[in-house]
Amino acid sequence: MNDIRSDGYFTSNFGLSNFTCSSSSSSQAYADFLNHDGFKHGVDPSPILVSDIGALPTADVDCAGILKGKCIEDPNEGRKAAKDGKRKGEKARRPRHAFRTRSRVDILDDGYRWRKYGQKAVKNSKFPRSYYRCTHQGCNVKKQVQRLSDDEGVVLTTYEGIHSHHIQKSTDNFEHILSHQLHIYGNCTTTALF
DNA sequence: CGTGTTTGACCCGCGC
C-alpha cells in the first residue's frame, strides 16, 4: 500500500486517494493524520516550514486521481501549545502538518467527517481561513483550510492531531463524489479531491 | 429532529 519511489517521493494509497509526499516527516505526518501504520522512513529527514510555503511546489491531481504534493511542519506549534494550557516554551505534543493542493474546491474530501466550528479573516489575504474538527466521538483532530491569496488556485490544508479511528466514508462514496466533481468541472487536472 | 454552518463575541499570546 505504501512505497518510496526512486526520486524520493512517497506514495501511499489510503483507500480514497493516492497521496505523494516528498520527505519522511511528510509521510509520517500523513500516516499520523490518517492513522495508518507500516510507513517507511529515512528518505529526507529535513522538515519543511510553513514559512517556506511560497517556495514549495504545489500539489496537483492528475486524471488518474493521483494527488501529488508536499506537507509542511508548522512552526507555530509552541504558540498553540501555550494556548492549549501548556507552559511557555514547552514542545507541542500534537504535530501540525500542512498540505498544499491545487484545487477549485476549498473542501477536499479526505474520507473523514468534519464539522466546521469557525471562520476567520486572515491578515494580508482576501480569503478567510476555515476551522474544522473531526466529528468522530473521542477524536479531536482539527484541520484548517485556507486559499492562498497570492495564488487563488492553491488551497492550504493544515492538519493537527492523530485520528483515533478509521476513515468514515467508503471508497464507493469517494468514487461517486469524484465522478460527480469531474462532471461538474470537466477538467480533472485542476480539481483536487482526497 | 438531528446534523452541520454561520458569525459575532470572547479568550489568549505577543509585540510595541
Add this chain to the structure above:
DNA sequence: GCGCGGGTCAAACACG
C-alpha cells in the same frame, strides 16, 4: 497597558 491577530465558543440558523 493596549491593540492586533489567531483560535475557539456557542447561539441562531439552514437543511434534509
